[in-house]
Amino acid sequence: MLHLRSSQFSRVMVKLGPVFSVRHLLVLSLAINVSLMLTVIRERVKVEEILNMFSTKLQLATVSPSTGDGETTDNGEAIINLDHGDPTMYEKYWQRMGDKTTVVISGWQFTSYFSDPKNLCWFLEPELAEEVVRLHRVVGNAITKDYHIVVGTGSSQLFQAALYALSSDASEPMSVVSAAPYYSSYPVITDCLKSGLYKWEGDAQAFDKSGPYIELVTSPNNPDGFVRQSVVNRSGGILVHDLAYYWPQYTPITTPADHDLMLFTVSKTTGHAGMRIGWALVKDEIIARKIVKYIELSTIGVSKDSQLRAAKVLRAVSDSCGVAHPFKEETFFGFSHHSMESRWMLLREAVNRSGIFSLPEFTPGFCNFWNRVFEPLPAFAWLKCGDGIEDCESFLRGHKIWTRSGRYFGVSPSYVRISMLDRDRTFNLFVKRLSRIRSQRRMRLEHVD
Amino acid sequence: MLHLRSSQFSRVMVKLGPVFSVRHLLVLSLAINVSLMLTVIRERVKVEEILNMFSTKLQLATVSPSTGDGETTDNGEAIINLDHGDPTMYEKYWQRMGDKTTVVISGWQFTSYFSDPKNLCWFLEPELAEEVVRLHRVVGNAITKDYHIVVGTGSSQLFQAALYALSSDASEPMSVVSAAPYYSSYPVITDCLKSGLYKWEGDAQAFDKSGPYIELVTSPNNPDGFVRQSVVNRSGGILVHDLAYYWPQYTPITTPADHDLMLFTVSKTTGHAGMRIGWALVKDEIIARKIVKYIELSTIGVSKDSQLRAAKVLRAVSDSCGVAHPFKEETFFGFSHHSMESRWMLLREAVNRSGIFSLPEFTPGFCNFWNRVFEPLPAFAWLKCGDGIEDCESFLRGHKIWTRSGRYFGVSPSYVRISMLDRDRTFNLFVKRLSRIRSQRRMRLEHVD
Structure with missing residues (x-):
């Protein structure tokens, strides 16, 4: 259109001559120039607006938590x-990580009870299993090879599942012990339903009953932070290792743990207590199946949404160790x-x-x-x-x-x-x-x- | 700029005269027009691209579930x-609803154990509570006024919590009964830990033991779909109403239910089984507190991520009833x-x-x-x-x-x-x-x- 030769241009002009002069056409063209320039500006503004809108959406602009670092004057009144x-x-x-661990889940996703029907733990999202293995490898705090991973609604549920799995064949209630000071929830959870499978017997150091028993070893220990080993030390005992705090922000990682039954939780690893996600590493397949069975009976699996979010958060932790000096x-x-x-x-x-x-x-x-x-x-x-x-x-x-x-x-x-x-x-x-x-x-x- | 009067225009033309003719200027202006038009097109394409990009992000392009409606030839081999x-x-x-129920959660959100510390059910997200009340009002299947709402990891957990709450003061195991055919999980869940608080006693129609008992009334019933009422019908009984299927896709909504303890679950309401979210409507405050206590002991609350997603899904259901004829x-x-x-x-x-x-x-x-x-x-x-x-x-x-x-x-x-x-x-x-x-x-x- 622009490549009108001079003669063509003249012919067009002659045709338009009676109505428009060249000057009129120039004014018209200039007017179109201005209108188009305004359109370009408007379109660019639209792009910016859309970007802003989505950025807000991705950040989910709800109430920001109060994380003020500022010095606070203390009148002694606040609890x-x-x-x-x-x-x-x-x-x-x-918060500093921004959208790195933002999850987006559509309404039609993860509606089924099943995550991985062929896996022993059929309600475990494969993505989470992968990130659990990777994080333990990056940190070096536990062996995962030849272990079964079972996900739980926090490690409290896994603790109960472990008690069930270890005692379900017992003819009379199995003793459950832990060296004092022990985690305050152990006795309450163990005895709340007056189970005929297991019974809280208190401080492992004072334990002198015969028969099979379950010893809970929390290391580092909640409440006192000391590294621990089993104290009963006689045959017939089965150990459950609660390793919720065996992470390098809390304690030196001296060796990759390789106990028969180990419990971990996202809440103490990354701070995401609201997710209610924990995992067990279990050596024995029969025990692992019983733990799965308990979680099936208790809650028919574990929230898929939180598993996906946990996977994303654990991945970010492993990734962050890879890109910078860990310190x-x-x-x-x-x-x-x-x-x-x-x-x-x-x-x-x-x-x-x-x-x-x-x-x-x-x-x-x-x-x-x-x-x-x-x-x-x-x-x-x-x-x-x-x-x-x-x-x-x-x-x-x-x-x-x-x-x-x-x-x-x-x-x-x-x-x-x-x-x-x-x-x-x-x-x-x-x-x-x-x-x-x-x-x-x-x-x-x-x-x- | 466009409002050059004729005399001004002439002066400009005279100045430019030696270098450019009016015709030259017209060609130049037309060229600028074309260039600007191309820019506008490019900007619009950019807007589309951004919208597409975000739409893909919001849909989380994972594997699409196989929901093919097509006719399938059956060779009799597939299980x-x-x-x-x-x-x-x-x-x-x-899937048809697209992004209407997409949730977006940032890494720093909902990390705490607590959702609403001042609420009796401190782990209940206020958003979910609101949508539960609204949906029951829209559907008319349950009264919520003067009821306590307790969220659970599916209604299975709430069922166990209810057993605990109703029997925790019992001096000997309370009988748990339900009219046969009863939900197959009831006996297994009730007896799996050999609790000293409660005990499965089977078919309510054949129940003739004395003493306090808990009767489970599932209405409509799982497995047979019939509307039910309590059958034991003597004093000393406490009823738990499992109303998982009391929704208008399954059964006529004849009256807003107002029993003492009613259980509902997202999985049978909207199909989101993978969320593991259920809720109890509880009349008595002391019972509600004990149900909360059990969930605290069992899983220290309920996944916040799934609660938020459930709230969004329930809201979409209520909204959809409002905008179109429900049918x-x-x-x-x-x-x-x-x-x-x-x-x-x-x-x-x-x-x-x-x-x-x-x-x-x-x-x-x-x-x-x-x-x-x-x-x-x-x-x-x-x-x-x-x-x-x-x-x-x-x-x-x-x-x-x-x-x-x-x-x-x-x-x-x-x-x-x-x-x-x-x-x-x-x-x-x-x-x-x-x-x-x-x-x-x-x-x-x-x-x-």
């Missing part, structure tokens, strides 16, 4: 609840290990200043993951009250700090368990308030000084 | 598995009711042709939701083998049709339960294969004809 081990500390890391803050374990280190430093300072409290002392160990020696940094602080205070939980409640008494863990109420995994703001408030609690003796000494 | 009640029939509807196929209940109607018609035809089998006959009832009378269209077919066949399950296995024997439901093995909720392809194959099975007598008669 600081560190009773539960809610791992909200990790929220900050995942860098942009890696998941770098961020969480640094957070735990600075929190433990602050807590020990506050405790030293108080003159009332004491904390466990740990032997440093060489960690194969970090390739260096470090001292355990447990997910819970196991605090002891001195100064003649018998009930540490009540004492701290008086200061509006909520913790869990040692008596729930099978030991003296002079101990309490305190979560180290809350948001920065809560943790900083806690340390600040704790550091203001002084023993009478210390205050007198300070006064004399 | 047709209708043992489980996997509700994959609904997948087709949700239209674009409404969720329109689609599913039509599907059930045509499936039951096909099944009854095949059964009539066989001369071996029989099906329950239902009394039609007036449905307040559809505002018309219809005959129940249960989620399971409760098929009886005649012709001297004692073991119906084995007989059908011989034809590579997998079903569940009546003996699991507390009745004769001449019955089987068959899922009516599989994908079109499987259902059509089943009906076709069933219609080819003829009784010897019928075949002789046909031969004589």
Whole structure:
């Protein structure tokens, strides 16, 4: 159209001559120029708007969690609840990661009960199984070769499934024991239905009954953070290893664990407690089948949506270890290990200043993951009250700090368990308030000084 | 710029005169027009591309499920598995709905154990609670006012939680009964841990023990589809109403249910079995608190991801009822009711042709939701083998049709339960294969004809 030769152009002009002059046509053409330029601008604005809209959609602009790091003035009135081990500390890391672990699930996806009908664990999403294997290989904290993976609605369900699997053929209730201080939920969960298959028998160190028994070995231990091994040490015992905290932000990874039955949970690995996803690594096929059977009876499998999300999160953790030096803050374990280190430093300072409290002392160990020696940094602080205070939980409640008494863990109420995994703001408030609690003796000494 | 008056235009022309003629300028302007038009086209293509890209992202282009409706030639070799009640029939509807129920969850969202700390059910997402109330109001199948809502990992977990809640103060195991044929999982779940709190006592119609008891009333009933009421009918009984199938695709909604303890599940309501979400409506606060306690012990709450997805799906169901006449196929209940109607018609035809089998006959009832009378269209077919066949399950296995024997439901093995909720392809194959099975007598008669 543009390649009108001069003569053609003249002919067109002559034809239009009576109505339009060349000048008129030029004005018209200029007008079209302007109109088209405005259209281009509008289209570009539209592109920007669409991009913004989708970006908002992908970020799901709901209420942002309060993760303020800022210093908070403490009037001593706010309740600081560190009773539960809610791992909200990790929220900050995942916020920084933006959309890297965003999941998108359509309405018609994952509607069936079945994930992988041919797998022993028919409700396990293959994607999650793959990421569990990969993460254990990257971290080096457990062997997965020749193990069956069974997914559970958190590791609590897997613990119950394990009790069922190990005792279902027993002629009388099997004894369930764990060395005190033991995880406070063990006795309650074990005995809540007054099962004829198993029965809570308390502290493994005091256990002297004959017959088969199940010993729960939590390592590192909840509540006190120490690395553990079985203590009963006689034949007829079956061990369940709860390795929820055997990750390099909490404890040196000394060896890939290879016990018969090991339990892990996403909530303590990556901080996603709301997903309710755990997994068991099981050596024996018959036991694995019984664990699967229990989960089938109890909840007919495990949420597919959370399994997919867990797979994505575990993949991001493994990926982050691959792209940067693991100690860098942009890696998941770098961020969480640094957070735990600075929190433990602050807590020990506050405790030293108080003159009332004491904390466990740990032997440093060489960690194969970090390739260096470090001292355990447990997910819970196991605090002891001195100064003649018998009930540490009540004492701290008086200061509006909520913790869990040692008596729930099978030991003296002079101990309490305190979560180290809350948001920065809560943790900083806690340390600040704790550091203001002084023993009478210390205050007198300070006064004399 | 365009409003150059004639004199101004002339002045511009005079200035440009030595270099450009008006004709030159017109050609230049036309060239600019063409270039701008091309730019506009390019920008529009870009908009389309972006929209496509995001649409693909939102649809999560994983493998599409096989929901082919096409006719399948049956060589009699493929196994047709209708043992489980996997509700994959609904997948087709949700595919049609496209991105309407797509959920997008960022990595940092919903990490905490807690959903609503001040609620009695602290792990219940407020969004889900809201949609449960709304859907019951839209459908009119249950009262929610003055009820406590407790979410569970499917209704199986809520059933166990209810047993715990109703028996936790009992001095000896409470009897658990249900009229035969009863849901095959009830006895297995009740007795699997040999609980000292409760004990399966079988068919409610034959129950004559004294003392407190729990009666399970499934209405419409699984496996046979009949509307039910309690049968024991003496003091000391506590009723648990399993209303998983009290929805207008299956049965006439005659009245809003208002029993003390009612159980529902997403899997049978919308077909999302993979979510593992159910809910209980509980009148008594103390019972509700105990149900919450059990879920806390058993799985420390319920997957947040699935709760959010369930909320979105329930919302879409309620919305679809609002925008179109409920009987239209674009409404969720329109689609599913039509599907059930045509499936039951096909099944009854095949059964009539066989001369071996029989099906329950239902009394039609007036449905307040559809505002018309219809005959129940249960989620399971409760098929009886005649012709001297004692073991119906084995007989059908011989034809590579997998079903569940009546003996699991507390009745004769001449019955089987068959899922009516599989994908079109499987259902059509089943009906076709069933219609080819003829009784010897019928075949002789046909031969004589």
